[in-house]
Amino acid sequence: MKRIVLVFKGMAYGITHILPGLGGxxxxxxxxxxxxxxxxVGNLFIQRHRWREFAAFLIPLGVxxxxxxLLAAIVxxxxxxxxxxxxxxxxxxxxxxxxxxxxxxxxxxxxxxTRLGASSLGIILVLGLRGLEASLRAGHGQKWTL
Structure with missing residues (x-):
């Protein structure tokens, strides 16, 4: 049962590699x-006496x-x-x-x-850059392109 749960957790972890912005x-x-x-992962080759324990964890997670x-890419x-x-x-x-x-x-x-202000500034910066990108794609500001 533990291995089945690890397979599902591995699937969720794998999906994060497909989704933009969501870190593994x-x-x-x-x-x-x-x-x-x-x-x-860090001790797999260092603590060789624990390799079975590590394999029992990493193999189902990897599968x-x-x-x-694969499923996330298709969906x-x-x-x-x-x-x-x-x-x-x-x-x-x-x-x-x-x-x-x-x-x-x-x-x-x-x-x-402070953290809320920094986050807000980051969001404003990202939205501003998105607006600039859309404007440049629409042909506005062509004199500013390199």
Whole structure:
């Protein structure tokens, strides 16, 4: 049963490699397997006496990861072709939904005015660059291109 759960967690981890902006480390943290993953990968060749333990963890996770990548590539390619706005909204929802979990990971990771301001500035910068890109693609500001 433990291995089946690891396969599904591996699938979720594999999906993060297809999704833009969602890091694999965040997924491992949210699933509670970051420390065992780092331990297994980091010590696989150093602590050879634990290779069976590491293999029992990494093989099901790896199988799930490959399955997750393949399935996600097929599904999201189709979704982006047929429903681009809804699919992009889904991606944004995943990112925003992970914020509370990340903020509660450590006691010093609280939301402060400085952090909120920096985040807001980053969002404004990204949106401004997107607007600039759209403007340049539309042919406005051609004298500014290199």
């Amino acid at each position: 480390a965040i997924a491992l943290i949210l699933m509670g397997i970051y420390e065992p993953f780092v331990d297994a 799930g990861m490959v399955l997750g990548i 999201f390619e189709r979704l982006l072709a047929d429903h681009p706005a809804a699919t992009n909204a889904f991606f944004v929802g995943l990112l925003v939904g992970a914020i509370p979990s990340v903020l509660h990971m450590h006691k010093d990771m609280h939301l402060s005015g």
